[in-house]
Amino acid sequence: MSMQSSISHYSDQIKQAVVDKQLLQIAGNQSKVPLYEDAQLLSIADHTGIVSYDPAELVVTVKAGTKLSDLSAALAENNQMLGFEPPEYGDSTIGGTYACALTGPSRPFRGGLRDFVLGTQLIDGQGREMRFGGKMLKNVAGYDVSRMLCGSKGSLALVTELSLKVLPLLEEQTYSIPMPEGEAILLMNKMQGTSLPLTGCAYFEGKFYYRVAGEHPTQDNRVEVTACSNDVWKTLNPFQPKLAEGEKLWRLDVESTNPAIENTIAVGMGGTRRWVASKNKPNHPYVTLWQSRFAPRNNDKPCVQRIKAGLKDVFDPHHIFKDL
Amino acid sequence: MDVIQALEEALNKNCILSSEEACRPYECDGLSAYRQKPLAVALPEDVEQVKQVLRICKAHNTPVITRGSGTGLAGGTLPLENSVILGLSKLNKILQIDPLQRTAIVQPGVRNIQVSDAAAKYGLYYAPDPSSQVACSIGGNVAENSGGVHCLKYGLTVHNVTSLTVLDMDGEIIRFDEKDDGIDLLALLNGSEGLLGVIVEIKLKLIPKPEAAQLVMAAFNSVKACADAVTSVLKQGIVPAGLEMMDKFSIQAAEDFAKVGYPVEAAALLLCEVDGSHDQVKVDAQRVADILTQNGAYEIRVSQNEKERIELWQGRKNAFPAVGRYSPDYYCMDGTIPRSKLAYVLDEIDKLSEKYGLKVANVFHAGDGNLHPLILYDANKPGELEETEKFGQEILKLCVDVGGTITGEHGVGVEKLDSMCHQYPQAELEIFHGIKNVFDSSGLLNPGKAIPTLHRCAELGHMHVHNNQLPHPELERF
Ligand SMILES: Cc1cc2nc3c(=O)[nH]c(=O)nc-3n(C[C@H](O)[C@H](O)[C@@H](O)COP(=O)(O)OP(=O)(O)OC[C@H]3O[C@@H](n4cnc5c(N)ncnc54)[C@H](O)[C@@H]3O)c2cc1C
Ligand SMILES: Cc1cc2nc3c(=O)[nH]c(=O)nc-3n(C[C@H](O)[C@H](O)[C@H](O)COP(=O)(O)OP(=O)(O)OC[C@H]3O[C@@H](n4cnc5c(N)ncnc54)[C@H](O)[C@@H]3O)c2cc1C
Numbered sequence: 001m002s003m004q005s006s007i008s009h010y011s012d013q014i015k016q017a018v019v020d021k022q023l024l025q026i027a028g029n030q031s032k033v034p035l036y037e038d039a040q041l042l043s044i045a046d047h048t049g050i051v052s053y054d055p056a057e058l059v060v061t062v063k064a065g066t067k068l069s070d071l072s073a074a075l076a077e078n079n080q081m082l083g084f085e086p087p088e089y090g091d092s093t094i095g096g097t098y099a100c101a102l103t104g105p106s107r108p109f110r111g112g113l114r115d116f117v118l119g120t121q122l123i124d125g126q127g128r129e130m131r132f133g134g135k136m137l138k139n140v141a142g143y144d145v146s147r148m149l150c151g152s153k154g155s156l157a158l159v160t161e162l163s164l165k166v167l168p169l170l171e172e173q174t175y176s177i178p179m180p181e182g183e184a185i186l187l188m189n190k191m192q193g194t195s196l197p198l199t200g201c202a203y204f205e206g207k208f209y210y211r212v213a214g215e216h217p218t219q220d221n222r223v224e225v226t227a228c229s230n231d232v233w234k235t236l237n238p239f240q241p242k243l244a245e246g247e248k249l250w251r252l253d254v255e256s257t258n259p260a261i262e263n264t265i266a267v268g269m270g271g272t273r274r275w276v277a278s279k280n281k282p283n284h285p286y287v288t289l290w291q292s293r294f295a296p297r298n299n300d301k302p303c304v305q306r307i308k309a310g311l312k313d314v315f316d317p318h319h320i321f322k323d324l
Numbered sequence: 325m326d327v328i329q330a331l332e333e334a335l336n337k338n339c340i341l342s343s344e345e346a347c348r349p350y351e352c353d354g355l356s357a358y359r360q361k362p363l364a365v366a367l368p369e370d371v372e373q374v375k376q377v378l379r380i381c382k383a384h385n386t387p388v389i390t391r392g393s394g395t396g397l398a399g400g401t402l403p404l405e406n407s408v409i410l411g412l413s414k415l416n417k418i419l420q421i422d423p424l425q426r427t428a429i430v431q432p433g434v435r436n437i438q439v440s441d442a443a444a445k446y447g448l449y450y451a452p453d454p455s456s457q458v459a460c461s462i463g464g465n466v467a468e469n470s471g472g473v474h475c476l477k478y479g480l481t482v483h484n485v486t487s488l489t490v491l492d493m494d495g496e497i498i499r500f501d502e503k504d505d506g507i508d509l510l511a512l513l514n515g516s517e518g519l520l521g522v523i524v525e526i527k528l529k530l531i532p533k534p535e536a537a538q539l540v541m542a543a544f545n546s547v548k549a550c551a552d553a554v555t556s557v558l559k560q561g562i563v564p565a566g567l568e569m570m571d572k573f574s575i576q577a578a579e580d581f582a583k584v585g586y587p588v589e590a591a592a593l594l595l596c597e598v599d600g601s602h603d604q605v606k607v608d609a610q611r612v613a614d615i616l617t618q619n620g621a622y623e624i625r626v627s628q629n630e631k632e633r634i635e636l637w638q639g640r641k642n643a644f645p646a647v648g649r650y651s652p653d654y655y656c657m658d659g660t661i662p663r664s665k666l667a668y669v670l671d672e673i674d675k676l677s678e679k680y681g682l683k684v685a686n687v688f689h690a691g692d693g694n695l696h697p698l699i700l701y702d703a704n705k706p707g708e709l710e711e712t713e714k715f716g717q718e719i720l721k722l723c724v725d726v727g728g729t730i731t732g733e734h735g736v737g738v739e740k741l742d743s744m745c746h747q748y749p750q751a752e753l754e755i756f757h758g759i760k761n762v763f764d765s766s767g768l769l770n771p772g773k774a775i776p777t778l779h780r781c782a783e784l785g786h787m788h789v790h791n792n793q794l795p796h797p798e799l800e801r802f
Contacts, residue, residue, distance in 0.1 A: 310762030
C-alpha cells in the first residue's frame with residue numbers, strides 16, 4: 001500500500017468509527033495494551049519505515065509503526081542514535097514509545113523523549129490529517145502540539161509520523177563504586193554539578209554506577225572505582241526485576257536530592273527516579289504502578305483535569321479513542 | 325467604577341499608569357514599527373496582586389497583555405486600545421538556587437543573565453542565552469521559547485524549564501511539572517506567547533559550566549563551501565556549542581565596528597565553538613579545524629585562550645548594530661530552513677534583494693538553520709516600510725517552501741500572522757484556537773496574537789470558504 005493510501009485508510013477507519021460510535025484502541029505492536037472488550041483495534045504496526053533521514057541535519061522522520069530496533073539500527077549505520085535512550089520491550093514501536101513518553105537513563109543529561117521531538121503528523125478524532133512542528137531544531141510557530149502529545153497514550157490522536165532530533169553515537173564507559181544508598185544519592189548529585197561528561201548515574205544492588213562519554217580524565221580518584229560493562233543501563237531500562245509474592249513495582253519521580261526512600265530497589269536517572277518494591281503504594285506525590293498492564297496514575301489536580309478534558313474534546317470531540 | 329479605578333483601588337496607586345506619558349514606554353516592544361497606547365499599565369508587586377489584576381480585568385471584560393521586558397521582536401506585547409498591560413518587571417526575585425540539585429526557582433521578571441550570574445559561584449549556569457539576555461525576562465523567554473547561540477547543543481527554553489506556576493484569566497493557580505503524568509502541558513506553555521496563562525514562577529535547570537571552550541574561525545570563498553563544511557562537521561559526530569555563519573556584508577560591517585581581525589574579503593565566515601572537558605575540547609577543536617580545512621576553508625584561526633575566544637565572538641555578537649549603522653532602519657527577519665537548503669535560500673534572498681532594491685545582510689545560526697536576514701530600509705521614505713514587510717514575507721514563504729518554518733526564535737506576535745496562514749492549513753489552526761479556548765475561554769489573554777483567525781487566512785486566499793460559511797462559527801474571530 002502506498003503511504004498516502006495507507007494514511008487515508010486510517011483516516012477512513014476513524015471517520016467510520018465516528019459514524020458507528022465505535023470506540024477505537026490505538027496500538028503499535030501491543031507490547032503493552034490489551035484489546036479492551038468495548039474497543040476495536042486501530043493498529044498502526046504496519047505503517048513502518050524511514051521517511052527521510054539526512055545525518056547532517058541531525059533529524060530523522062519515521063513512520064510511527066517502525067520498530068525501535070529497526071530505527072536504532074538505521075541510525076547506527078550513520079554513527080548516530082536516539083538521544084533519549086528509549087527502553088526496548090521486544091518489538092515496541094517508535095509511536096508507542098512516544099505515546100508513552102518513554103525515556104532512559106540519559107534523561108538528566110541529554111533530555112527526555114519530548115526534548116527530541118520536532119514534529120508530528122497525525123490524524124485526529126474526526127479523521128483529519130494534520131501536521132504540527134516540522135523538521136527544524138528551532139521552530140516557535142504555533143503551539144507546540146507535537147511535544148504536548150508526548151505521553152498522550154493514544155487518547156487524543158493517531159500519530160502517523162514523527163520527526164526526531166538525533167545525536168552522534170557516543171563512546172561510553174561505565175564505572176561503579178560500592179557504597180550505601182544515601183551516600184550514592186549525595187555523590188551522584190555532586191558529580192552532576194561538575195564538568196565530567198556524565199551520561200548516566202544510578203544506584204543498584206549496593207553500587208553507585210556512573211557512565212561517562214568521550215574523552216575524560218582517568219577515574220582513579222577513589223580506590224574502589226572499577227570500570228565495568230555498560231549492560232547495567234539495559235538492566236535498569238526497562239527495569240523488570242523479580243518481585244517477591246504480593247509485591248508490586250512502583251516508579252517514583254522525585255527531586256534528585258530526595259533522601260533514600262524505604263524499599264527502594266534501584267535509583268535511576270541521576271537520582272530523580274526511584275523504583276520501589278512494596279505491597280502498598282508509597283506515599284509520594286508522583287507514583288506510578290509499574291506492571292505488565294497500564295495503570296494510569298491520575299494524580300492531576302482538578303484544574304489540570306479540566307484542561308486535559310478540554311483538550312480531549314478539541315482533538316477527539318466524539319471520544320472515539322479509548323482513553324485509559 | 326471603571327477598570328482603571330478598580331485597579332487603583334486594589335493596588336498601590338503608583339502601580340497603575342494611565343497617563344499618555346507614563347504609558348508611552350509600553351506602546352510597543354522590540355518591534356517598534358507597531359505602536360498603540362494601552363488603556364493602562366498595571367505593575368503588580370507580588371503574585372497576589374497579579375491575581376487581583378486578572379480578576380478585575382475579567383470582571384470588566386478587559387483584555388490583558390502580559391509583558392516581561394518588552395524586548396520581543398514580533399509584537400507579542402503590542403497593546404490593544406482597550407487593554408491593560410500587565411507588566412511583571414517588579415516580580416524580579418530569584419527565590420532559590422539549589423546548587424546540589426542544580427535548579428533555580430525564579431519570578432518571571434528576573435532577567436535571563438541574572439540567573440547565570442547568581443549560579444556562577446557554584447560553577448553552574450542557565451544555558452539558553454538569547455542575545456537579549458541582559459534585558460529580557462525569564463517569563464518572556466518561556467512565553468517565546470527563546471533560544472540563543474548555544475541551542476544546538478544545550479537546547480531552547482523548553483528544554484531547560486522543569487516546572488511552571490501559571491495564573492489563568494480567573495486568577496486561579498495552575499502548576500505544571502515535568503514529573504506530571506500524561507500529555508506534556510509543560511511543553512505547551514513554552515512558546516505560548518502569553519495566550520494561555522500568566523507565568524508567575526519558573527523552575528529552571530542549571531548545568532555545570534564547561535571546563536573549557538575553544539572557538540574556531542574559518543573563512544570561505546563561497547557560501548556553498550561554508551554551508552557544506554558545516555554539514556561535514558555535524559556528520560562527523562561533533563555537536564558544537566555554537567555554530568554561526570555570516571555573509572560578506574555582515575563580515576565587513578562587523579569588522580568595521582568591532583575590529584577583531586575578521587577576513588573582510590571572505591564570502592562567508594564561520595565561527596564554531598566546541599566546549600566540554602579540557603581533553604575533549606583539545607581533540608574536538610583540532611578535528612573541527614581539520615574538517616573545515618578539508619572543506620575549503622582558506623584561513624583558520626583557533627582561539628588560544630579565553631581572551632582571544634571572547635574577542636573573536638565580539639564581531640558576531642555586535643553584527644546587528646554594526647549592520648544598523650549603514651542604514652536608518654533595519655528589519656530583522658527570523659526563519660528556519662533545513663541546512664542543506666542554505667546556499668539555495670541565500671541565492672534566492674539575493675534575487676529578492678535586487679527585486680525590491682533593498683540591501684540585505686545575513687547573519688545566522690548555521691547549526692540549527694535559523695536565518696536572520698536584516699533588511700535595510702528607510703522608514704522616512706514613503707512606502708519603504710511596506711516594501712520591506714513584503715520582502716520579509718517572501719523570505720518566510722521561501723523558508724516554508726523549502727521545508728522550514730516562519731520563525732525559529734522570535735515567535736509570531738502580531739507580526740507574521742499572515743505567514744502563519746501559509747505554514748498551517750485550516751484544521752491545524754482550528755486545533756490551535758481550540759487549545760486557546762480550553763485555557764482561556766474568555767479570550768481576554770493577549771487576544772489577536774500568535775494564531776491568525778480563520779477569517780484572516782480566508783481573506784488572504786489560502787482557505788476555501790463555502791457559501792460564505794466559515795467552519796466552526798462558534799469560535800471567536802477578531
Ligand atoms: C502508564 C504506563 C505504564 C507502563 N507500564 C509498564 C509496565 O508496567 N511494564 C512495562 O514493561 N512497560 C510498561 N509501559 C511501557 C509501554 O507500554 C511500552 O513499552 C511501549 O514501548 C509501547 O510500545 P508498543 O508499540 O508496543 O505500543 P502499544 O503497547 O501498542 O501501545 C502503547 C500505548 O501507546 C499508544 N500508541 C501506540 N502507537 C500509537 C500511535 N501511533 N499514535 C498514538 N498512540 C499510540 C497506544 O494507544 C497505547 O496507549 C508502560 C507505559 C505506560 C504509559
Ligand atoms: C537585540 C535583541 C536580540 C534578541 N535575540 C534573541 C535571541 O537570540 N533569541 C531569541 O529567542 N530571542 C531574541 N530576541 C527576542 C526577545 O528578546 C525574546 O523573545 C525574549 O524572550 C523576550 O522576553 P521579554 O521579557 O522581553 O518579553 P516581552 O517582549 O515583554 O514579551 C514577549 C511575549 O511574552 C509574553 N510574556 C512575557 N512575560 C510573560 C509571562 N510572565 N507570562 C506569560 N506571558 C508572558 C508577552 O505577552 C509577549 O507575547 C532578541 C531581542 C532583541 C531586542
